[in-house]
Amino acid sequence: MSLKGILRNWFERYLSDEEAIVLLALLIGGFAIVIWFGGALAPFFTALVIAFLLQGVVAWLERRGLPRLLAVGLVFLLFLGALLALALIVLPLVWNQLVELVQEAPRMFASSQLWLDELQARYPTVVTPDQIQGWIASAGRQASTLGQRALTLSLASLGSLMALIIYLVLVPILIFFMLKDRERLVAFLLSLLPRQRTLMTRVWQEMDDQIANYVRGKTIEIIIVGSVAFITFWAFGLPYAALLGLMVGLSVLVPYIGAAVATLPVAAVAGFHFGMGEQFFYVLLAYAILQALDGNVLVPILFSEAVDLHPVSIILAVLFFGGLWGFWGIFFAIPLATLIKALVQAWPRGESDQAVITEES
Template identity: 50%
Template sequence: MVRIIRGLAHKYFSDDEAVILFLLLIIGTLGIIWLGHTLAPVIASVIIAFILQGLVTKLTDHGVPNAVAVILVYLLFLGVLVGFLLGMLPLLWIQLTSLAGEAPRIFREMQSYLELLPQEYPNLISMESINSLYQQVTSEAANFTQWLVSFSLSSIPDVMAILIYLVLLPILVFFFLKDRDVLMSALASTLPQQRPMMRRIWHEVNEQCANYVRGKAVEIVIVGGVTFVAFRIMGLPYAALLSLLVGLSVVIPYIGAAVVTVPVAMIGLFAFGWSSEFIWLMVIYGIIQALDGNVLVPVLFSEVNNLHPVVIIVAVLFFGGIWGLWGVFFAIPLATMLKAIFAAWPVHHGSQNEAT
């Protein structure tokens, strides 16, 4: 056993840089686990600045001075943030509360459709299982409605925290964009002077994660926007809420689309019934998903090393189990980062005798 451990240490940790990088990864992971909630505005600001830096770089490549590029991109970010807070967020809240009020009627409609299944498939589905499923879903819906209604004075501390975050977030994003080089130099000064392996890994991680994160941001906007327009044209209720869910679902490949299809189908069935409108809704929704997977994704992520579907599912389960919902959203970027690190990690192929 000792010999095996010594062999692995010699193979993967014979380089001093590898040991230092491994310790930094451990410290960073533990820091996020223990201080992630406290440092949430800082982490969110770093991610947003990381996304916006791509626009700054493109402007500077076209001859725009860096300071002017930072100001233009930051003003664009503020415009989008204010537009979302004053335009989209109230609409989403209105539709969410309306959906909570309509939930009992929606589930009664669904029950009437589900009760037809035991008659058509008596050997596969029983009425008892349908009633049990309906009671569980109704109970969860009632709990959600109760929580939504009770969102009042007891939630003032959480609202105040959100307001503080909304003040801190733009300030931090501005300084991360403006002083990016200064902050990076200060961080680099804490590392060894000679670090070719770390530079190679950083270049690989930065390229892969930057392309992925920025591509996903564009994909969310395009898919969500197209879905919103299609749902509004068809007259589907709660179009803004559903299109937001569809847009965010692209963050989790395969799983997200499958999960979001359920509420889209339920609202469509409630609004149109078993009619041609419902069929057209699902066809259009399927076309959007097909175009996203077969056209938009290859265009946006042509420079990103694609992860195997098994790796994606494992990453979602693993990071989601550690960090909950945030872990689910950032599972793919984290898996991409780990893949880039493993690809650039120095491996010593010497014999076992050298290790001993």
């Protein structure tokens, strides 16, 4: 068969359905808008995500008999209260601890050099002086790079104060109207779509519950894990407890890798503060118990409608979408991978394939 015939058969098999072509164009257009205009539309996307999270609370209050406008107003006031607490309490505390950690870094670096020298003296055949010099040089380069990035971030933050003000004003306004006029906005979007949208409805129904379960569950997991980590580190008297707790909470965004990466700063701060004594191992034991409870108790409870994806697919999605969109790419890596899987399963195929799928189901 010629190449032209192969392409024609492939087109008739996968793109002969008019709705499939419209859905493909919408997906390509949506991804193009996010990639090219994501920076300019970042306040809108941020408000959309937060409104999606708060909509579940609004719906819960409506089921309890509250009028929608009253439920929206109550949830919005709670959101503003949480936002003010974050801006006035949590962020200044984390920032102050970050500044203290940067100031403490040279002394921690010198302490680590002494520890490496002691390690080399105890195990001269395992740890050589060349290895120690290589580790010290590598750590020095990383520390220098980190300092330059912190300085660049600080200078950039001074110049983006207006952008921060825009976020603080514009995002809450967008969230309020997205919650208040949700039905009108959804009806307007549906009016732009074709009337025949069986495929879109099938994909959306498969994705709706999974996305809602994942986004809300992941947000709750970040809050619980970060708060418990902060309380645990504070109870042990570990310095920078708020900073480390925030880091541990955000580490749950990256499956399989985040917990291992967050272990390094926790162990480094604990080792520098307590030394290699019993208190150091107690901190690591408490951290290990926290991670075990998160993976074996909290995650199954929060993600009752678990996303059926292979670990390799999850890691690839995190790497790809994280590299593409940063924090939000990591946050939505699993829902986006689930969307791709739902599209592959629901996409119309040729009659022979549809018959096989019908027999298998």
